[in-house]
Amino acid sequence: MPVDLIVTCAVGFEDLFRGDLLQEHGIRSRSIEPGEILLQDVEDLGFLTSAVALDRVALPWDPDAPSDVIADVVRRLAGDAGIEQPVRFRVQAAPDVREELIARFSDGAGWVNAPSDWQVNLDVERGVAQLGPLAWAARFGTLRRLPAATPVSVVAGLLRLAKCAPHDLLLDPCAGVATVPIVDAIERPDGRCIVLDRDVEAVDLARRNLAERGLDRRIEVSAGDAARLDLADRSVDRVVTDLPFGKRIGSNSNNIELYPRVLREIERVLTLSGRCVLLTDDKRVFKDALARTRGLKIVREQVVRYHGVNPSAYVVTRSRAPGRRAR
Numbered sequence: 001m002p003v004d005l006i007v008t009c010a011v012g013f014e015d016l017f018r019g020d021l022l023q024e025h026g027i028r029s030r031s032i033e034p035g036e037i038l039l040q041d042v043e044d045l046g047f048l049t050s051a052v053a054l055d056r057v058a059l060p061w062d063p064d065a066p067s068d069v070i071a072d073v074v075r076r077l078a079g080d081a082g083i084e085q086p087v088r089f090r091v092q093a094a095p096d097v098r099e100e101l102i103a104r105f106s107d108g109a110g111w112v113n114a115p116s117d118w119q120v121n122l123d124v125e126r127g128v129a130q131l132g133p134l135a136w137a138a139r140f141g142t143l144r145r146l147p148a149a150t151p152v153s154v155v156a157g158l159l160r161l162a163k164c165a166p167h168d169l170l171l172d173p174c175a176g177v178a179t180v181p182i183v184d185a186i187e188r189p190d191g192r193c194i195v196l197d198r199d200v201e202a203v204d205l206a207r208r209n210l211a212e213r214g215l216d217r218r219i220e221v222s223a224g225d226a227a228r229l230d231l232a233d234r235s236v237d238r239v240v241t242d243l244p245f246g247k248r249i250g251s252n253s254n255n256i257e258l259y260p261r262v263l264r265e266i267e268r269v270l271t272l273s274g275r276c277v278l279l280t281d282d283k284r285v286f287k288d289a290l291a292r293t294r295g296l297k298i299v300r301e302q303v304v305r306y307h308g309v310n311p312s313a314y315v316v317t318r319s320r321a322p323g324r325r326a327r
């Protein structure tokens with residue numbers, strides 16, 4: 001029997017991902033909150049094994065309904081959702097409501113209250129039963145992170161905008177802990193990717209993240225400067241990167257120097273049909289630098305929101321063939 005699911009994704013990319021769900025999996029949906037989508041009449045959870053854009057997965061749940069209503073749905077999905085019996089759960093609610101719900105589900109549905117090892121999280125405020133084994137980290141594994149690491153669901157949106165073909169060479173010149181190549185590898189298992197970062201701690205974590213996923217032979221990480229790429233002219237098909245915003249990493253005045261240099265290098269290494277998706281919150285500095293970079297233009301700006309920032313993902317392509325004078 002089909003079920004409705006409530007899934008979360010990066011704020012700003014809802015419509016893009018909804019279109020993909022319809023086109024690729026025939027799943028109808030509607031946005032219910034920023035970053036929250038209701039998927040309607042889902043027949044099969046199989047699509048989640050490749051849905052890198054979706055972060056948390058939950059069932060709509062009415063906290064006032066008897067426990068067997070949601071318990072029946074969870075029982076039906078248990079095999080496909082990786083939920084063991086008896087169901088281990090926790091309740092997110094004010095203390096008095098929590099106690100009442102723990103008793104209701106323990107007595108009525110035979111579930112076991114396990115706040116530190118739950119598989120189903122009953123969230124009273126949001127009215128959802130979150131399914132732990134279907135969360136991004138449970139489906140695709142956890143990553144070693146740094147404070148400035150880009151959320152995986154945001155990276156999924158950047159990669160979606162980049163439209164990488166299976167054998168395109170993808171570059172992330174400010175790769176941090178390697179979130180971009182790792183999310184990319186889920187969708188492009190044979191995709192080629194070059195990543196670098198100036199920070200040695202980030203490079204170390206990136207290498208460990210890649211090694212733990214068996215990607216270290218295929219994807220090489222080096223310590224390097226995005227403004228001095230050791231790459232041939234016209235050799236890179238796609239550039240996807242989360243630039244330093246000048247808040248946690250670097251500074252606004254550094255970016256005034258850094259962005260023009262990085263953009264010049266990107267222009268040099270990009271193939272004629274190349275495409276870049278560059279994320280930054282230092283928008284004025286970025287747009288000024290881009291306007292002064294001959295040969296590149298912004299074709300789309302998508303504002304996203306996470307962790308209290310509202311950066312833009314700029315889709316950048318060539319404005320004209322390199323070496324040819326504008327008339």
Ligand SMILES: C[S@@+](CC[C@H](N)C(=O)[O-])C[C@H]1O[C@@H](n2cnc3c(N)ncnc32)[C@H](O)[C@@H]1O
Nearest residue numbers: 149150174175176177179197198199225226242
């Ligand atoms: C916003 S973080 C990128 C986060 C990354 N996407 C991740 O998920 O970990 C920006 C990164 O740019 C790096 N960076 C700053 N200046 C750089 C430069 N000139 N060359 C290469 N990397 C640089 C920083 O060390 C930092 O890791």
